[in-house]
Amino acid sequence: MKAKLIRSSPQLKLGESPVWIDGVLYYVDILGGKIYAYNGSVRVLYSGDVIPFIVPCSDGIVFGTRDSIRHLSLDKMIVETLFTVNLPGNVRFNDGKCDKNGFLFAGTMDINETSPSGKLYRFGTREETVLNDITISNGTIWDFERKIMYYIDSPRRKIRVFDYDTDKSMIISEKQGIDVSSFAGVPDGMTIDSEGNLYVAFYGGNGIIKFNVEGDAMKKIFVGVKNVTSCIFGDDDLKTIYITTASDKNGNGGHLYRFKNDVPGVESSSFKFIS
Ligand code: BGC
Ligand code: CA
Numbered sequence: 001m002k003a004k005l006i007r008s009s010p011q012l013k014l015g016e017s018p019v020w021i022d023g024v025l026y027y028v029d030i031l032g033g034k035i036y037a038y039n040g041s042v043r044v045l046y047s048g049d050v051i052p053f054i055v056p057c058s059d060g061i062v063f064g065t066r067d068s069i070r071h072l073s074l075d076k077m078i079v080e081t082l083f084t085v086n087l088p089g090n091v092r093f094n095d096g097k098c099d100k101n102g103f104l105f106a107g108t109m110d111i112n113e114t115s116p117s118g119k120l121y122r123f124g125t126r127e128e129t130v131l132n133d134i135t136i137s138n139g140t141i142w143d144f145e146r147k148i149m150y151y152i153d154s155p156r157r158k159i160r161v162f163d164y165d166t167d168k169s170m171i172i173s174e175k176q177g178i179d180v181s182s183f184a185g186v187p188d189g190m191t192i193d194s195e196g197n198l199y200v201a202f203y204g205g206n207g208i209i210k211f212n213v214e215g216d217a218m219k220k221i222f223v224g225v226k227n228v229t230s231c232i233f234g235d236d237d238l239k240t241i242y243i244t245t246a247s248d249k250n251g252n253g254g255h256l257y258r259f260k261n262d263v264p265g266v267e268s269s270s271f272k273f274i275s
Pocket of ligand 1: 095
């Protein structure tokens, strides 16, 4: 199984955080500091400094910077800072996602990718710490029906699994995770389909691996480049997996890919201003 290159997509340093909102695929170049929009062709929606992630919200997009969470209104293109976090100099935000109640879970990483100086935070009205000792925070996703949160700290090469309180939007306890150390690369971004299967991007591993609810690897979607960073379901039937990639040291990678899947995905949840 092979994903197809979207030829019109520009080559990015670190393509990431794909989100499907109302018929448009949004994604970022973290290090290039840009938000892109794709619906047949790609345009730059917003330029800033580092932009590690985006999530939908009722009237636009919420995005991360090195140390803050901001709101971009898509009609007025006005940016407003929602939260600023006091982070050490070697730490920046990385991936972020919202649960069904509208809480944003966004994590941080050590820029040198070696020390566990990052954390996973939850943002509703304020900043709260969910997990400590994280090196590269990635891949948060929920199976709300099964009351589970999945999470990745990339260098640990494991998908962490938590029982999740879907009323309080809090993790309850950690269960046995899914060891992915036998696969090439490290796990990065991930998404979930309507049957609860996970689709995990492997940075350095040339593809996306599908895991069922028992944690068994079911199939690999090969992507023609090494650094596969994240994926999201899109199109009207939510059956197309859009895949972001990053450039490798030989200058390959960084474009968008797509793959037609048999099972549809679930919509991304939006950030809600919780007061
Ligand atoms: C980070 C990268 C990192 C990669 C692989 C990404 O989410 O933004 O800096 O190299 O994960 O762990
Ligand atoms: Ca990532």
